Amino acid sequence: MSTTSSTPPTPSKSVTARALSVLGAFSAVTPRLNLSQISRATGLPVATVFRLAGELEDGGFLQRDGSNFYSLGIKLWEMGLLTPVHGRLREIAMPFLLNLQYRTRETVQLAVLDGLDAVYVEKLTSEVSVPIQSRIGSRIPLHATAVGQVLLAYSDSGLIDQVVDSPLTKYTEETITSKRTLLRELSNVRDRGYAYSASEYLPGAVAIAAPVFVGGKIEAACGVVNYDNRADIEECYSSLQEACTGFAARLEELKKSGQSY
Amino acid sequence: MSTTSSTPPTPSKSVTARALSVLGAFSAVTPRLNLSQISRATGLPVATVFRLAGELEDGGFLQRDGSNFYSLGIKLWEMGLLTPVHGRLREIAMPFLLNLQYRTRETVQLAVLDGLDAVYVEKLTSEVSVPIQSRIGSRIPLHATAVGQVLLAYSDSGLIDQVVDSPLTKYTEETITSKRTLLRELSNVRDRGYAYSASEYLPGAVAIAAPVFVGGKIEAACGVVNYDNRADIEECYSSLQEACTGFAARLEELKKSGQSY
DNA sequence: ACTAATTTTTTCATTCAGTGAAAAACTATT
DNA sequence: AATAGTTTTTCACTGAATGAAAAAATTAGT
Known part of the structure; x- marks a missing residue:
């Protein structure tokens, strides 16, 4: 069918994009691939993948x-270790996260926005129980988690539109899947200054999350999660709030002084 | 001067290679670059870098x-987190390294071979003092460190030749810089089964390192370092040896069972 | 041991995507 | 306002990437 007609099947990606898509074929579940598997995964001809x-x-x-x-x-x-998200964000956040973990005794997490989803940058757990899901470095949906909703709520309207108009995957009974509801929830988040999410992504997980602003722009989101559906997670808010502002202040400080990248 | 004559300045790298060299422009000391800086660093025209x-x-x-x-x-x-060196090596090594650290109370390190140098995969320190040099993820020379020498000693002769014939940077008074001496030292390492290095890279640092074999091939090197020139570091050998074989056995095991990548 | 099936590697004519010089559009800086 | 250092766009040219197909190597099946 290739040469026959109309629209090209592949919108003719650039060489660079193809090379990156080869890398993209690897994942946590497929960390080892041979040529033909990569070829299949990417849709590129094997001779091309070979090169x-x-x-x-x-x-x-x-x-x-x-x-x-x-x-x-x-x-x-x-090179991943040289990434700002590792060397700067994570490093600077750590003491605040540790303190937050210590005070709340809950799982605390740090996430940033990347593309159309949130990425876990760090996660501290006291119990060793829950970890299956949401490993450090994994991506989570913006519309169905507390940290995600915070990151989204304070993003520019362009991104918000893009997300609310995209198909909103339903993870649980509680997941918000309607555009209207999501927009209203985002507005709520901005009003309260933090997000509250119960079982919207993982059944039984209750979380709150708050934004970390630097230079007026949101840079990250901090969250506190409990996996036993403890409704009183909101009591952690003051500690969370404190961690976020402390962290933000430190970032701001470093930004001003040596540009510290 | 471009169109005038003779040999092309750049041996016409492929697009992919150029793209990677753009990434390569970033380093721990230059984590933030603008277009023209990248252009300068890579030698590529700015319009190309732009794209x-x-x-x-x-x-x-x-x-x-x-x-x-x-x-x-x-x-x-x-993606770095998906790399075998992180998810497999580091993860599996950790308990053995912790135990080794506990028993020796010295700095312990894990390194692998990549290209023509060794890379620190993990490093556990008790004292918070020394860390300036040799961060996790940093590259260190094969000829001037204990872990490096171990990795080299058990590599195929092709690589050994390549390294001994390359210019051997002199880091300290003790650094081996002659091909003959280095070859002899590598032979010593193989005889003893471990490497001993005193102040060959960092003055005052004394280290021993031993190989981790899996499937007959060296996969990593474990080392113990002391920065106060304690000559009795060799007393740590039995603990080091134990950690290495334990670690190796675990890797071997995992390799046999589920291919566990 | 032989054949069949799958995968890796080489080759090569075609053409299309990447190229980079140059100009234009911005952004500081003085 | 003028200057120097940027980023971005444009565009004609061409060389580098392409991928079908064949060859070589490897693996599986009988």
């Missing part, structure tokens, strides 16, 4: 083991 | 802040 994967390997972004399987390369990990 | 950086940004591998400065993107960090 691209070779170049990514040369750059250290992929590595190939004895049996012709590729996995993500060390260079990738190395 | 490449744009595509990398679209892919989440770069992010641009308000003042047109780029830094490494969240996607990069996210």
Whole structure:
């Protein structure tokens, strides 16, 4: 069907985009792939993948083991450590998060906005129980979690429109899936200054989250979660609030002084 | 001068290689760069960098802040966490490293080979003093550190040749810089089964390191370091040895069972 | 041991996407 | 207002990426 007619099946991605999509074929559940698997996953012809994967390997972004399987390369990990979200955000946030964890005895989390979802940057748990879901580095929906709603609520209207108009995946009975309801909820969040979410993503998880502003713009969201449906999680608010403002102040400070990136 | 004559200044790197070199412009000391800085750093014309950086940004591998400065993107960090070196090696090694740290009360480290140098994968310190140098994720020379020498000693001769024939940077008075001496030292390492290095990289640092074999091939090196020039570091050997074999056995085990990547 | 099936690698004519010089549009800085 | 350092757009050119197809290598099945 390729040469016959009308719209090209692939909107002709750039070489760079293709190379990145090769990397994108790897995930937590598929950390090891061979050429044809990558080809299938990306939709690129295997000869093309062969070349691209070779170049990514040369750059250290992929590595190939004895049996012709590729996995993500060390260079990738190395550069990941240089990312602001790791070296700056996480590092600076840590003492505030630890203190928050200590005071509330709940699971605390730090998330940032990236693209159309939130990403967990750090997560501190006291109990070792729940962790299956939502590992550090994993992405979570903006419309169905407390941190997500906070991040969204204070984003520019362009992004908000984009999200509310996209299909809102229903994770639980409580998940907000209607545009109207979500917009109203976001407005509530802005009114109260924090988000409250009960079982909207994981049944039984109750959470509140608050924004971290630096230079008037939201930079991250801090949250407190309890997995036993404890309705009194809102009592943690003052501690949460304190952590957020403390953290924000520290970021602001560092931004002013040495630009500290 | 471009069109005039002879050899092309850049040996015409592929698009992918150029894109990666844009990423490579970022480092711990230059985590924020604008277009022209990237252009300078990579030798690519700014119009080209403009396009490449744009595509990398679209892919989440770069992010641009308000003042047109780029830094490494969240996607990069996210994918770094999926790397075997993080999810597999580091995770599995941790209990053994902790135990080793507990028993020796010294700084313990885990490193792997990548390209022509060693990379610190993990590092546990009791004292908070020394850390300036050698952060996790940083690269260290193969010829001048205990972990490096171990990794090198058990590598295939091809790599050994390549390293001993390359210029051996002299970091301290004790650094081995002659090919003959280095080859002899590597042979010593293989004879003893571990490497001993005193002040070859950092003055005052004394270290021993041992290999972690899986499937007959060296996969990593574990080391114990003391920064006060304590000559009796070799007393840690039995603990180190134990950690390495324990760790290796666990890796071997996981390799056999579910392929566990 | 042989065949079949799958995967990796090479080759190569085609063409299309990347290129980069140059100009234009911004943004400070003095 | 003028200058210097940026980012962004444009565009004609061409060389580099492409991917079908064949060859080589590897694996699986009988």
